[in-house]
Amino acid sequence: MLDALAQLGHLHAFTVRLSARLPSESNQPPYDARRHALHRRVEHEAVEVVQEHVEYAKGDQLPSPRGNLGEVNASVPISPPEVLAALGVSFRLHEHPDVVVPVEVCAALGVPLERTVKTLAFVTPEDRLLLAALPGHARLRYGALARAAGLRRADLSPADAGRLARAGMQPGGVCPVSADRAAVVVFDETVSRLGHVHCGSGRADSSIEIEAVQLLAAVPAARTAQIAGLPADEPA
Template sequence: MAEVLDVCAALGVPLERTVKTLAFVTPEDRLVLAALPGHARLRYGALARAAGIRRTDLSPAGAGRLARAGMRPGGVCPVSADGGAVVVFDETVGGLGRVHCGSGRPDSSIEIDAAELIAAVPTAATAPIADIPTTAGAGAT
């Protein structure tokens, strides 16, 4: 977490104005991307329900699976080259305004309006998949 806060400080961007994307894979090798505010914790069961799968079917996506989707670890983006990916945005993301998110590479990020980010993934679902802390920097997963 300290590393993330250091990057935010260097960019002059509050953690609450970032969108992190967590990548998972199902037993059928389907990519599931969860996009949520940078300071929030993922609710795995809620993500699974929104994606239409069982919680036990979510496994972290490895570097090889991310590479097939055009991404690298540390830079996961909700906009994927994998047309079959299931993308779920937390319901709060659309109201965040201008945000920074992963670009697909760990050495760069994208600054974009959150509503435009969601619109860039027309097949994405929006659901309450995040626990938002009441105080900034209160923890993230």
């Protein structure tokens, strides 16, 4: 609730600034119907933006980016960095050549594999996106993930590029943070203890640097389970 109020405060300031760009009605002739209607429309749309972001802070889906005022650009999904920015989360975005596996990210950024969070994407039989986030040097225990998500192991199908695109992501840049409110996100229980980490940004040519605890906090509906194992661990 406090996060929602903080977002409301930030966006209220945006509303004030946006309205201030229009000439004050008190400085206009007694009544200018066109300008009056435009001024009221700006206020109305700005309030809608505030309300939508507050709803997202409560766990709902982040609205699609707006192009011209009053026009919702629903064809362009919100990217993970945009979600984090809307939530007021502190992070850095690092650009690098296109990569598809964590080892390549480490080579591009000069960070150890143990300080990365890789996210594997699956699709459920109901076409819901399932995102599994675990340390970059660990392997996924598919059975454990299926149990954490309330599925059978046979229900786990890799998400293709088209399905990822609908969530604002592409192969090689999958992130546990997205604007897809129907996505099921499962973090390995060790992720919160990793400290400063790098993870996907939604694109293959950039990565997000963020505190692990903030990454988890950005997905309040996420589940936590022991879904990762090292090569020496017993099979899932």
